[in-house]
Amino acid sequence: MPEAAVARRPAPRPIDRYDLWLYVAGPGPKSVAAFRNLELLCEEHLAGSYEIRVIDLLKHPELAQKDQIVAVPTLVRNLPSPTRKVVGNLSNTERVLASLDLQPRGADPFAPRKGGTHAG
Amino acid sequence: MKTKSPPAPLKTLLKARTGIRGLDEITGGGLPAGRPTLICGSAGCGKTLLSMEFLVRGAAQYNEPGVFMAFEETGQELTENVAALGFDLPKLVAAKKLLLDHVHVDRSEFEETGEYDLEGLFIRLGYAIDSIKAKRVVLDTIEGLFAGLPNQGIVRAELRRLFRWLKDKGVTVIMTGERGEGTLTRYGLEEYVSDCVISLDHRVVDQVTTRRIRVVKYRGTTHGTNEYPFLIEKDGMSIWPITSAQLEHNASDERIGTGIERLDTMLGGKGFYRGSSILLSGTAGTGKTNVSATIADAACRRGERCLFFSFEESPSQLIRNMSTIGLDLSQWVKKGRLHFETVRPFHYGLEMHLARAIKAIKEFDPQVVVIDPISGLDTTGTNLEVRAAVMRLLDYLKQQGITVILTHLKTGDGLQERADAAISSLVDTWIVLRDIESNGELNRSLHVIKSRGMSHSNQVREFVLTNNGIKLTDVYIGPSGMLTGSARLAQEARERAELASIKEEAGRQQAALECKRAALEGQIAALRAEFSIEEATVTRIVNMDKQREASLALDMAAMGRSRQQDVNKNNGAHAHRNGSRRH
Numbered sequence: 209m210p211e212a213a214v215a216r217r218p219a220p221r222p223i224d225r226y227d228l229w230l231y232v233a234g235p236g237p238k239s240v241a242a243f244r245n246l247e248l249l250c251e252e253h254l255a256g257s258y259e260i261r262v263i264d265l266l267k268h269p270e271l272a273q274k275d276q277i278v279a280v281p282t283l284v285r286n287l288p289s290p291t292r293k294v295v296g297n298l299s300n301t302e303r304v305l306a307s308l309d310l311q312p313r314g315a316d317p318f319a320p321r322k323g324g325t326h327a328g
Numbered sequence: 329m330k331t332k333s334p335p336a337p338l339k340t341l342l343k344a345r346t347g348i349r350g351l352d353e354i355t356g357g358g359l360p361a362g363r364p365t366l367i368c369g370s371a372g373c374g375k376t377l378l379s380m381e382f383l384v385r386g387a388a389q390y391n392e393p394g395v396f397m398a399f400e401e402t403g404q405e406l407t408e409n410v411a412a413l414g415f416d417l418p419k420l421v422a423a424k425k426l427l428l429d430h431v432h433v434d435r436s437e438f439e440e441t442g443e444y445d446l447e448g449l450f451i452r453l454g455y456a457i458d459s460i461k462a463k464r465v466v467l468d469t470i471e472g473l474f475a476g477l478p479n480q481g482i483v484r485a486e487l488r489r490l491f492r493w494l495k496d497k498g499v500t501v502i503m504t505g506e507r508g509e510g511t512l513t514r515y516g517l518e519e520y521v522s523d524c525v526i527s528l529d530h531r532v533v534d535q536v537t538t539r540r541i542r543v544v545k546y547r548g549t550t551h552g553t554n555e556y557p558f559l560i561e562k563d564g565m566s567i568w569p570i571t572s573a574q575l576e577h578n579a580s581d582e583r584i585g586t587g588i589e590r591l592d593t594m595l596g597g598k599g600f601y602r603g604s605s606i607l608l609s610g611t612a613g614t615g616k617t618n619v620s621a622t623i624a625d626a627a628c629r630r631g632e633r634c635l636f637f638s639f640e641e642s643p644s645q646l647i648r649n650m651s652t653i654g655l656d657l658s659q660w661v662k663k664g665r666l667h668f669e670t671v672r673p674f675h676y677g678l679e680m681h682l683a684r685a686i687k688a689i690k691e692f693d694p695q696v697v698v699i700d701p702i703s704g705l706d707t708t709g710t711n712l713e714v715r716a717a718v719m720r721l722l723d724y725l726k727q728q729g730i731t732v733i734l735t736h737l738k739t740g741d742g743l744q745e746r747a748d749a750a751i752s753s754l755v756d757t758w759i760v761l762r763d764i765e766s767n768g769e770l771n772r773s774l775h776v777i778k779s780r781g782m783s784h785s786n787q788v789r790e791f792v793l794t795n796n797g798i799k800l801t802d803v804y805i806g807p808s809g810m811l812t813g814s815a816r817l818a819q820e821a822r823e824r825a826e827l828a829s830i831k832e833e834a835g836r837q838q839a840a841l842e843c844k845r846a847a848l849e850g851q852i853a854a855l856r857a858e859f860s861i862e863e864a865t866v867t868r869i870v871n872m873d874k875q876r877e878a879s880l881a882l883d884m885a886a887m888g889r890s891r892q893q894d895v896n897k898n899n900g901a902h903a904h905r906n907g908s909r910r911h
Contacts, residue, residue, distance in 0.1 A: 245442070293437040298441045307441070
């Protein structure tokens with residue numbers, strides 16, 4: 209996976225912009241899966257209003273303490289505040305969306321939930 | 329065949345000294361170096377403080393920097409908490425000898441969305457270790473991970489990997505764990521740490537808390553297995569193990585005076601041995617404090633330092649009371665030779681008292697210690713505990729060559745006597761002070777029951793408090809028993825009167841004799857006078873007779889001449905001659 213890759217999209221409405229940092233430890237399968245899952249998810253739900261920054265802790269170990277990272281991969285939503293943390297390779301889309309306060313686009317919040325787990 | 333090569337030296341376990349007073353003694357030199365140690369115990373028992381002191385002392389004394397990874401407290405909180413123990417964390421952090429890392433694990437933030445591991449923690453810890461070249465690591469308490477992470481399977485797998493990794497890094501690790509129900513730790517951390525497990529405990533008995541430490545397991549080394557009391561005070565933690573399973577202190581030949589002349593005489597003429605232990609026992613009001621204060625005063629007079637533990641009186645009260653028997657203790661306090669440690673017995677547990685006592689002794693470095701009264705500690709534990717504690721204290725003092733005076737209050741019932749006897753077997757000299765009630769008054773007596781290594785008096789002395797100190801006097805032993813106080817004075821007066829009358833009688837008889845002698849001499853003089861008169865008379869008569877004879881002869885001669893008488897040739901010639909001459 210690209211190291212410290214940043215996938216940029218124009219952000220038309222800064223207030224709704226999502227600033228997402230993905231902390232990983234080296235280019236392992238968990239890291240790759242997490243990045244792929246995150247990209248898919250953002251494209252689907254936040255197209256045009258998100259920014260992903262991937263941080264490899266092996267390259268920047270000092271950030272682990274600074275940003276309170278214990279488990280990897282960890283996704284941190286810095287914006288909009290408050291800060292949210294999600295742990296894992298992000299294969300459970302539904303949980304990621306719930307944690308990031310994103311309802312799947314067009315989904316009825318009151319409808320019974322369907323399984324939405326991608327393969328890790 | 330060649331000769332056998334000498335056997336390879338046994339590889340002994342390397343140990344990392346903790347620098348915590350007493351802990352290195354009971355672990356035989358410290359924690360296993362390069363390996364993890366588990367410290368477990370209930371909340372508030374001192375796990376964090378012990379761990380922090382391990383790092384602080386490692387950094388300050390052994391040049392081994394340390395990383396403190398806290399899962400519960402922030403660096404700020406930690407710094408504030410241990411500042412009370414005199415640990416200046418910011419200074420050590422600035423000197424890159426210590427690194428504090430607060431790991432915040434909040435379950436609400438830990439939404440699991442797939443596979444993960446704790447590599448982040450490894451990186452974080454690894455970076456911390458490398459950045460200050462740490463040799464010591466504390467994980468306090470890593471159980472935070474179990475609480476924070478929903479998937480315990482992952483945590484367990486990762487912990488196993490973490491400890492292997494830390495061993496490879498060669499750092500000495502302490503991890504702490506909360507006590508569980510019937511297990512050492514709630515999450516079974518002991519399964520990850522097979523080298524050394526230390527258990528801390530604090531128990532409240534009779535509303536007094538005592539902290540205790542025990543080495544549960546220490547692979548590859550001998551260690552003390554008992555529970556040892558420990559203290560957390562303003563300069564850190566200290567453990568007071570029984571230092572004297574062996575009796576190997578040196579005995580001094582030096583003798584020191586007691587400040588009471590006749591007591592010195594009773595003790596073989598020279599007083600106590602330096603470094604011996606002296607028990608003064610007696611019921612209330614028998615003068616135990618007075619005697620011990622006199623001994624303290626004597627020590628200060630010699631220029632020594634004396635530490636006075638008082639469980640009953642405040643320093644000013646003691647100084648005032650002792651001034652009534654002519655002891656000016658305040659001068660010694662001013663000169664720094666006398667120091668009072670006063671605390672109520674029930675304020676602390678027994679172990680705490682003991683530990684504080686030893687600490688005070690270490691700080692003041694006295695030659696003489698007074699504990700008034702040691703029986704004040706009786707309320708702080710069972711007889712067995714008190715005895716063990718006193719034994720430890722006495723052994724410690726012996727090793728330091730410090731003379732100790734213990735007073736012991738007897739209440740007189742049987743149990744107390746036994747406790748008394750139990751303590752007395754630990755001491756070298758046992759002096760008993762007693763009240764003697766007779767003829768409507770109470771008097772005091774003193775006798776030496778035993779004094780090891782000297783021939784001591786077996787006599788009971790009456791013990792009198794005067795304005796000029798303590799006086800010991802002989803008691804009167806007569807047909808009606810031992811007399812003290814005014815009975816003794818009365819008896820003495822009677823004896824004096826008797827003696828006087830005997831003297832008087834003798835004088836009288838002597839006078840009579842003199843009289844007789846005078847009379848006799850008078851008689852002799854009279855007789856002599858009479859004799860001399862007689863003698864004079866006789867002499868006169870003799871002389872007169874001679875004259876008469878002479879004149880008679882003349883007359884005869886004259887008559888003969890006149891008669892022309894021829895006379896006897898002899899007489900006549902004479903007479904003739906005489907006669908012729910006269911003519």
